[in-house]
Amino acid sequence: MTDVTLPDLVGFSNFNGIDVCVVGEEGDHWVALGHHDPADTLEAFNRYARYVIGLDDVADGLSDPDTWPPVEPLWAVLKEHCDEYGSAEHGEVCYECRDIAEAGWWLDWGGTDQTPGAFPIMVLSF
Ligand SMILES: [Zn+2]
Numbered sequence: 001m002t003d004v005t006l007p008d009l010v011g012f013s014n015f016n017g018i019d020v021c022v023v024g025e026e027g028d029h030w031v032a033l034g035h036h037d038p039a040d041t042l043e044a045f046n047r048y049a050r051y052v053i054g055l056d057d058v059a060d061g062l063s064d065p066d067t068w069p070p071v072e073p074l075w076a077v078l079k080e081h082c083d084e085y086g087s088a089e090h091g092e093v094c095y096e097c098r099d100i101a102e103a104g105w106w107l108d109w110g111g112t113d114q115t116p117g118a119f120p121i122m123v124l125s126f
Contacts, residue, residue, distance in 0.1 A: 004118070004119045004120065005119070006019075006033045006034055006119050006120075007033075007078060007105070007119065009021070009033070009104075009105050010104055010105070011104075012033065013048055013051075013052050015043075015044040015047040015048055015051075016040060016043060016044050016047070018032050018033075018034070018036050018040065018041060018044040019032060019033040019034070020032045020033075020041075020044045020045055020047075020048045021048070022045075022048065022049075022053070023107065027053075028125060028126045029123060029124070029125050029126075030045040030048075030058055030071075030123065030124040030125075031076075031107065031121055031122070031123055032044060032045070032071075032121060032122040032123075033119070033120075033121055034119075034120050034121070034122070035073045035120040035121075035122060036122055038070065038071040038072075038073075038122065041071045041122040041124075042058075042068075042071050042124065045058050045071070045124060046058055058124065058126075059126070068124070068126075069124060069125060069126065070124075071122050071123070071124045072122065072123050072124075073120065073121075073122055074109040074120075074121055074122070074123050075109065075111050075112050075113050075115060075118040075119065075120060075121070076107040076108060076109040076111070076118065076119060076120075076121045077107070077108050077111055077115055077116075077117045077118050077119075078105055078106065078107065078108075078117070079100060079106040079107065079108040080100065080106075081097050081100060082094055082096035082097050082100065085097060107121070109121060109123060
């Protein structure tokens, strides 16, 4: 593994030295750039929830933190098109490609540290 450069992405806020954001149509994925201690990352997520969104915490106080899924260290790449892009099945109009273009950036965290262009992230998915 060589040195990785974290992308400079719009929409992240820094809490306790960790850049965090919430993504997904339902706001169900909390993402931090870089690999960090899971507890520190969760604290940064909760601060983002409180100060940026106005929730009580990442679950808006609706569930016991002991029941939350773990904050996982993963590897992400920036995605520019959907998986079907360029194939014969890909239509003229693709809502996923449109969403990706409108979002400005899109993360795909299905890879590993060996995936070309991958950078480390922490993810909490509800
Ligand atoms: Zn597409």
